[in-house]
Amino acid sequence: MGQVLGCVQVDQSSLAIKEVFGKYDDVLEPGCHCVPWCFGSRVAGALSLRVKQLDVRCETKTKDNVFVTVVASIQYRALAEKAVDAYYKLSNTRSQIQSYVFDVIRASVPKMELDATFEQKNEIAKAVEEELEKAMSAYGYEIVQTLIVDIEPDEHVKRAMNEINAAARLRVAANEKAEAEKILQIKRAEGDAESKYLAGLGIARQRQAIVDGLRDSVLAFSENVPGTTSKDIMDMVLMTQYFDTMKDIGASSKSNAVFIPHGPGAVQDVASQIRNGLLQGNATQS
Structure with a gap:
């Protein structure tokens, strides 16, 4: 209808190309335009300005x-x-x-x-x-x-690239895991060394306390019982320690069998062995 009346509508964001008898004449902007076809004018086409x-x-x-x-x-x-x-x-x-x-x-x-x-x-x-x-x-x-x-x-290349990446990540993970194991072992060794060091200090203090206790016992017994010698007091202390040990072994439900001379005379043998060891040690040092 618009062409019959010679009117043309150009939409927004568009341009129309006007020709007269096939030759370019003008660019029509958005809106209504008069294009009298009877004088050879026509719209050759539209051009969108949109992206x-x-x-x-x-x-x-x-x-x-x-x-x-x-x-x-x-x-x-x-x-x-x-x-x-x-x-x-x-x-x-x-x-x-x-x-x-x-x-x-x-x-x-x-x-x-x-x-x-x-x-x-x-x-x-x-x-x-x-x-x-x-x-x-x-x-x-x-x-x-x-x-x-x-x-x-290509799909094969993508798969190879993924495998390379996965292998690299696995290698990094293995290195990190090995490093963690190394640190754990070092810390465990340090803890074990510290534990043994403290245990050694405890044993040394225990032995020192035993020695101090024996010395005090010997001195106290010598003062309260005149006429006794150091040998008699040591034999008595060893006898007491012997019976305490036998008592502890018998009272424990999980103790293993221990074969030792269990007669009272065994204390004399133990005392003799200690004295002989001390004498041999002093002779070797001299």
């Missing part, structure tokens, strides 16, 4: 001969001030952009190894954007943003 997105998948190989698929996302739009160029100069904008993306990616990625390709995604995107900006500005298009959204190696 469009084109996803490009490009297969190439890296410097270390690994084939990867690079997925680039190109965001572009037509410029209002260059609407004529954008409408007339390109017949297929998406194919043109795709060709430039292929060219830049296949020139950049083969110079990098696989790990560097993942690390330098921004540099690849920047190179694509600069090349597209130079090429597409002549056709009335602006490159808004270029993103490298994904880099996909």
Whole structure:
């Protein structure tokens, strides 16, 4: 109906190209316009000014001969001030952009190894954007943003990379576990040494206390019982210790069998052995 009356409506964020007898005449902005068809005027087509997105998948190989698929996302739009160029100069904008993306990616990625390709995604995107900006500005298009959204190696390569990563992590875990075991053993050895040291101090103090007790007993007995000799007192002390030991062994439910001379005369033998040992030790030192 609008064409019959010679009125045309142009939507927001769009431009219309007006021709007269097939020749470009004007760019119609959003709103209502009079296009008298009877005088040869017509709307040749519309041009959207909205930002469009084109996803490009490009297969190439890296410097270390690994084939990867690079997925680039190109965001572009037509410029209002260059609407004529954008409408007339390109017949297929998406194919043109795709060709430039292929060219830049296949020139950049083969110079990098696989790990560097993942690390330098921004540099690849920047190179694509600069090349597209130079090429597409002549056709009335602006490159808004270029993103490298994904880099996909071959499935076997991905599996190998995961196995390498897993092996490295296992190696680190094994080292950490060994280090922890080492620290645990060191701490256990230090604790054992400290325990034995303290046990030695306890035994030394115990023996010192026994010696002091025996000395005090001998001195007290000598003072209270005149006429006794040191030998008699030592024999009596050893006899007392002997019976205390036998009593403890008999009272314990978990004690092992101990075969020792159990007659009262055995104390005399024990005392003789102690005296002989002391005499031999003194003779050896002299």
